[in-house]
Amino acid sequence: MKKNKYKAIIYIILSAFSFAFMFxxxxxxxxxxxxxxxxxxxxIAMLIAVATLIKTKTPFKIEGKTNKWVIFVRAAAGTAGMLGNFYAIDKLALSDASMLNKMSPFFTIVFSYIFLKEKLTPFQLLTVIGAFIGAMFIIKPSFANAALFPSVLGFLGGMGAGLAYACVRxxxxxxxxxxxxxxxxxxxxxxxTLPYLLFLGKEMSISQILCLIGAGCAAAGGQFTITAAYTHAPAREISVYDYSQLIFTMLLxxxxxxxIPDVWSFVGYFIIVTMGVLVFLYNNVWHAEEKGEKQPG
Structure with missing residues (x-):
């Protein structure tokens, strides 16, 4: 169980790194x-996924009526979330768009609690709220001064992604x-999106094609690792680590x-990282001691 949790944390940080490059x-x-x-x-992500299925001889099958409905919801929510997220990337500052998308871990925990009946302790809920407050320090210009429409779409994009990840779980x-x-x-x-591409798409330059190929490759890496993360551990134990994308996005x-983020953005980063450390300590040290589990080392 612990080994799976550690793997999930590594996977989710790798996914944050990949998605930062996608941004x-x-x-x-x-x-x-x-x-x-x-x-x-x-x-691009689909080509990589299909090639991986063929290479590993993994059958493309979804058994059970409930699973078929859940994977449909995962795809629909994920697509809606991505559309909102990409629109925000184009219309808002990169860090603001990233933070709107980083509402997804909060919504993942909420949806996992509602639909998957996963336990959520008051301490864990407080740390997620703390991370949300940290996000507000970074996103402060968007809700007050930026265009309302892209901000709302970006926020709803984070909600769609959160529902999608709960479905993955x-x-x-x-x-x-x-x-x-x-x-x-x-x-x-x-x-x-194909019909819109056929009727409303624009001609692209070589550099734009290369950028979108890069986005697809980075996204594929992010999708595989985020999927692996949520299949290895409950959302409440790992979702906050997805906020590490803030650091990668800031550097890129x-x-x-x-x-160059302002001082309030750095305050937000500090709060979010602190919440992540607290969640890690709670799940792997304090909570384990309460259960009488022996700590490694």
């Missing part, structure tokens, strides 16, 4: 319709392979776009 590539792709960016991002518990989940979601998103924003 950067999406921004570097320039002025293209949101549906077009989402299509190419998922088309359920599917992992009920025998659906992670590679199948990624392939299904990627294919679903491509089908939804500085080196690629010259972004």
């Amino acid at each position: 950067a590539f999406v921004r570097m792709a320039g002025e293209l319709p949101t549906f077009q960016k989402v299509f190419f991002r998922n088309f 359920y599917l992992g518990q009920h025998g659906v392979h992670g590679k199948v989940i990624v392939a299904y979601f990627s294919g679903f998103s491509c089908l939804v 924003g500085f080196f690629l776009f010259g972004d």
Whole structure:
């Protein structure tokens, strides 16, 4: 059990690293319709997912009526969340868009509690709320001064992603392979966005194509690792670690776009990282001692 938890933490940090690069590539792709960016991002991810299924000889099958409905909800919520997220990336500051998307771990815990009946202690809830408060220090310009529409879409994007990850947790518990989940979601998103690409898509330059290919590759890495994370441990134990994406996004924003967060943003980063450390200590030290579990070392 502990080994799975540690694996999940590593997976979710790797996914945060991958998705941070996806953010950067999406921004570097320039002025293209949101549906077009989402299509190419998922088309690359779908090719990688299908190739992985073939290479590992993993059958593409989803058994059980409930699993089929849940994977559909995962794909629909994930696609809606991605559309909101990509729109926010194009219209808001990169760090603001990232923070709106980082509402997803909070919603994952809420949805896991509501639909999966996973236990949520008051201490864990407080740490998630603390992380949410930290996010508000970083996102402060968006709700007050930025355009309301992209801010709301970005926030709803985080909600959609949170529901999608809760569905991933359920599917992992009920025998659906992670590679199948990624392939299904990627294919679903491509089908939804393809009509918009055909009728409203714009011609792309070589650099824009390369950026979207990079976004797709980074997204595929993020999808595989985030799927692995939520199939190895409950959302309440690992979701806060997804906020590590803030650090990666901040570094990429500085080196690629010259972004320098202000003092309030650094306050937000500090609060969120602190909450992550507290959750880790609670789940792996304090809570384990309460149960009488022997600590390693």
